[in-house]
Amino acid sequence: xxxxxxxxxxxxxxxxxxxxxxxxxxxxxxxxxxxxxxxxxxxxxxxxxxxxxxxxxxxxxxxxxxxxxxxxxxxxxxxxxxxxxxxxxxxxxxxxxxxxxxxxxxxxxxxxxxxxxxxxxxxxxxxxxxxxxxxxxxxxxxxxxxxxxxxxxxxxxxxxxxxxxxxxxxxxxxxxxxxxxxxxxxxxxxxxxxxxxxxxxxxxxxxxxxxxxxxxxxxxxxxxxxxxxxxxxxxxxxxxxxxxxxxxxxxxxxxxxxxxxxxxxxxxxxxxxxxxxxxxxxxxxxxxxxxxxxxxxxxxxxxxxxxxxxxxxxxxxxxxxxxxxxxxxxxxxxxxxxxxxxxxxxxxxxxxxxxxxxx
Numbered sequence: 247x248x249x250x251x252x253x254x255x256x257x258x259x260x261x262x263x264x265x266x267x268x269x270x271x272x273x274x275x276x277x278x279x280x281x282x283x284x285x286x287x288x289x290x291x292x293x294x295x296x297x298x299x300x301x302x303x304x305x306x307x308x309x310x311x312x313x314x315x316x317x318x319x320x321x322x323x324x325x326x327x328x329x330x331x332x333x334x335x336x337x338x339x340x341x342x343x344x345x346x347x348x349x350x351x352x353x354x355x356x357x358x359x360x361x362x363x364x365x366x367x368x369x370x371x372x373x374x375x376x377x378x379x380x381x382x383x384x385x386x387x388x389x390x391x392x393x394x395x396x397x398x399x400x401x402x403x404x405x406x407x408x409x410x411x412x413x414x415x416x417x418x419x420x421x422x423x424x425x426x427x428x429x430x431x432x433x434x435x436x437x438x439x440x441x442x443x444x445x446x447x448x449x450x451x452x453x454x455x456x457x458x459x460x461x462x463x464x465x466x467x468x469x470x471x472x473x474x475x476x477x478x479x480x481x482x483x484x485x486x487x488x489x490x491x492x493x494x495x496x497x498x499x500x501x502x503x504x505x506x507x508x509x510x511x512x513x514x515x516x517x518x519x520x521x522x523x524x525x526x527x528x529x530x531x532x533x534x535x536x537x538x539x540x541x542x543x544x545x546x547x548x549x550x551x552x553x554x555x556x557x558x559x560x561x562x563x564x565x566x567x568x569x570x571x572x573x574x575x576x577x578x579x580x581x582x583x584x585x586x587x588x589x590x591x592x593x594x595x596x597x598x599x600x601x602x603x604x605x
């Protein structure tokens with residue numbers, strides 16, 4: 247197995263992560279809820295789009311960068327929030343944020359991971375950071391968290407809306423694995439009570455841009471827009487919450503159509519290759535969240551492992567853009583996609599077929 251500085255493919259990175267993790271941690275990384283149908287559907291939704299390349303284009307200058315909330319980023323990706331990310335490396339959220347800042351992409355910090363929003367900000371003071379919250383208190387409690395995030399330079403505030411009830415994640419149950427934050431579930435009723443009226447109160451009280459993470463229907467996207475929400479993450483919690491939902495790339499087009507240019511649309515759920523990212527951009531997403539690949543990078547080598555993951559991902563994206571005949575992300579559109587059948591059984595690691603073959 248290659249050392250981190252010898253890793254040349256994302257498949258090698260995944261193998262290295264698997265070797266360095268316990269079975270319990272590996273199952274937490276790859277698992278979903280109940281039958282894991284939603285996990286498989288995320289990959290199926292991605293794999294059922296084929297790419298349509300155009301030739302005879304001067305692609306000597308290919309730029310995969312974009313802008314998010316007025317800030318230039320190197321790739322159209324962000325590091326997705328992972329609860330208890332310290333499971334994969336002791337530096338936790340600080341290591342992820344430092345890697346994102348070093349490479350030049352945003353990181354979204356989960357409110358249920360170590361070492362907390364202040365220490366994470368201190369680890370990457372110049373980084374593009376977004377704070378993600380699980381609601382555990384009333385409006386006053388939320389206001390205190392917002393104030394802390396604003397004081398530490400977080401550029402946007404995300405509230406997850408698909409965790410009113412915690413799902414049955416059977417790999418974790420079978421392993422008797424309970425994330426540290428779940429041992430103190432105080433305030434869970436506040437998450438269950440969080441509704442559109444609470445969104446309206448947030449927008450009336452706070453100036454920081456608000457992102458709702460976990461939107462899966464055009465209906466909810468329109469309501470979010472009516473409430474002045476600046477961003478949406480099309481997300482099914484990477485298949486970890488309600489099982490048997492649609493794959494996020496199947497849902498993305500209807501949400502983009504519903505909100506148009508009036509709201510920033512992000513997406514996550516099963517994305518792990520450069521071509522995956524470009525398919526989402528072609529369907530209207532502004533950026534793509536990388537969750538399990540962040541965890542794999544952390545497991546493979548902490549902050550350095552995440553940077554290496556992003557470097558390889560950038561190479562994949564740049565090459566794919568050139569072969570598609572596109573020089574800028576703005577040139578990508580539905581004309582670069584066609585419906586196609588998946589060529590292998592879907593699952594999160596179906597993106598890495600050589601892993602199964604022992605390479």
